[in-house]
Amino acid sequence: MNGSMLDWPLTLDRILVHAERWHPDQAVVGVASDGGMQRRTYAECADRARRLSAALLAHGIGPGDRVATLGWNTLPHFEAWYAIMGIGAVCHTLNLRMDATQLAWIARDAGDRLLLVDPALLPVAEAVRALCPAIEEVIVLGAGTDALVAAHEPARWGGFGEDQPAGLCYTSGTTGDPKGVLYTHRSNFLHTLAIVQPDLFGIGAADSVLPIVPMFHANAWGITFAAPAVGAKLVLPGARLDGASVHRLIAEEGVTMSAAVPTVWQGLLDHLDHAGGGLAPLRRVVIGGSACPPSMQRRLADHYGVEVRHAWGMTELSPLGTVAAPSAASAALPPEEARRLLQSQGRPPLGVDLRVISDDPAAGPDAPGRLFARGYATVGRYFGKDAPATDAEGWFETGDVAVIDHGFLHITDRDKDVVKSGGEWISSQGLEAIAAEHPAVAHCAVIAADCDRWGERPLLVVQLREGEDCSDASLLEAFDGAVPRWWVPDGIVRVGAMPLGATGKIDKRALRAAYRGHLRAS
Numbered sequence: 001m002n003g004s005m006l007d008w009p010l011t012l013d014r015i016l017v018h019a020e021r022w023h024p025d026q027a028v029v030g031v032a033s034d035g036g037m038q039r040r041t042y043a044e045c046a047d048r049a050r051r052l053s054a055a056l057l058a059h060g061i062g063p064g065d066r067v068a069t070l071g072w073n074t075l076p077h078f079e080a081w082y083a084i085m086g087i088g089a090v091c092h093t094l095n096l097r098m099d100a101t102q103l104a105w106i107a108r109d110a111g112d113r114l115l116l117v118d119p120a121l122l123p124v125a126e127a128v129r130a131l132c133p134a135i136e137e138v139i140v141l142g143a144g145t146d147a148l149v150a151a152h153e154p155a156r157w158g159g160f161g162e163d164q165p166a167g168l169c170y171t172s173g174t175t176g177d178p179k180g181v182l183y184t185h186r187s188n189f190l191h192t193l194a195i196v197q198p199d200l201f202g203i204g205a206a207d208s209v210l211p212i213v214p215m216f217h218a219n220a221w222g223i224t225f226a227a228p229a230v231g232a233k234l235v236l237p238g239a240r241l242d243g244a245s246v247h248r249l250i251a252e253e254g255v256t257m258s259a260a261v262p263t264v265w266q267g268l269l270d271h272l273d274h275a276g277g278g279l280a281p282l283r284r285v286v287i288g289g290s291a292c293p294p295s296m297q298r299r300l301a302d303h304y305g306v307e308v309r310h311a312w313g314m315t316e317l318s319p320l321g322t323v324a325a326p327s328a329a330s331a332a333l334p335p336e337e338a339r340r341l342l343q344s345q346g347r348p349p350l351g352v353d354l355r356v357i358s359d360d361p362a363a364g365p366d367a368p369g370r371l372f373a374r375g376y377a378t379v380g381r382y383f384g385k386d387a388p389a390t391d392a393e394g395w396f397e398t399g400d401v402a403v404i405d406h407g408f409l410h411i412t413d414r415d416k417d418v419v420k421s422g423g424e425w426i427s428s429q430g431l432e433a434i435a436a437e438h439p440a441v442a443h444c445a446v447i448a449a450d451c452d453r454w455g456e457r458p459l460l461v462v463q464l465r466e467g468e469d470c471s472d473a474s475l476l477e478a479f480d481g482a483v484p485r486w487w488v489p490d491g492i493v494r495v496g497a498m499p500l501g502a503t504g505k506i507d508k509r510a511l512r513a514a515y516r517g518h519l520r521a522s
């Protein structure tokens, strides 16, 4: 028997149409590539996006065709996103931190037909096009799209099914070639409904939301869908993600909620240390993409009154997997224990199943093991591949090592970052959380260094705060009593600046390449 409800496909064009109808005057603002501020409303964005859709149709772009974008979070990029998805084409957000050769490889793999590019990145786009002749045209976001908007009447959106592909993101390829994840309208629509919930990102119409996480990093974690979905003000930061620029934007645009990887928040905290000032009206930040050090959570909460929601996810999960949010149970715990739970990666929302499987068959349910996920917004198979990305029951292996404790997920490491010392595992993230407590440390990472006796031993790499200095003994003191003696790093390397990967996280692969032999050499 069939149900008798209306057939109403969950397509993403409806999000901007909803904002246009019910929150027409709500502001969408963005820092342009020349540093100036652009201001529009949801009604204006929707109208402009429909006109851009008409231009894409006139070019011959149709449902399922891939249109690439290469840009920061800006107003023209936001409009292009909806213009592409609204006609059933696929918006492929390229990662601007990759070089032209990598981008061309990805654009070829994706079969991109057009490339919409931020003016500042035009030389890279031209280099990509030279390597990838299948790209028919490069259009500049801003000048180029403005001209197309002016020359076309609005197109009609929708008219396709909810399983139509909408967006394409590639993993950054830390292991092997990058792999494409092709989101559908339905998966992103449901993901949007999930993340606005109070126990997840908690976004409402009274919020002013600043997605610092780029649109090319798993759809800005869904925020460029979520803000219009609830009618929140949307603040797009453009290319300037340094502490001073983010601080200014928060104050000037009344930002109440924001999201980014830990390195961005570290930049903001460092700036505040020197420049002074507060973070009002910022109420809540989502920190994820890599582990948020407890010291960072404490500084934001205790000094600046900002609630931290620690989130874990990945491109293959659209990206949200879990968020740590207070509950009746955590409120009943002694404050220190409650804090520890909220420093974990949290719990999944409805629609994300998780399980941890230990390689030790005798281990109990709380033992650490390999983390698997499945759900409506989990990848089933990578773009262009026939083989499933999951096992026969639909479980996707995340590549993370985790433990579930009191119903909260604790990621202990990425599989490839674990330090295997004499057959035992040492959690690099556990050691980093401790090293980050040292007041002189700006950024830190623990990597596995080769060791003749134990196979691998932990090596601590630190970037000290500007103007700070401290001895190795003082850095190692924090580990005393906090971890077993054999976990304590065998060496320390100081770097002037941490290498960052394509999504702004500390690039441990680069550190391993540089320092894997450090203990042998010293």
Ligand code: ADP
Residues within 6 Å of the ligand: 171, 172, 173, 174, 218, 287, 288, 289, 290, 291, 292, 310, 311, 312, 313, 314, 315, 316, 319, 345, 398, 399, 400, 411, 413, 414, 502, 503, 505
């Ligand atoms: P990239 O490969 O560019 O890092 P993703 O953003 O998809 O792409 O990375 C997902 C991975 O990031 C996860 O598998 C996990 O290892 C790590 N990660 C994400 N959030 C957290 C977190 N809160 N704590 C620890 N690790 C995290």
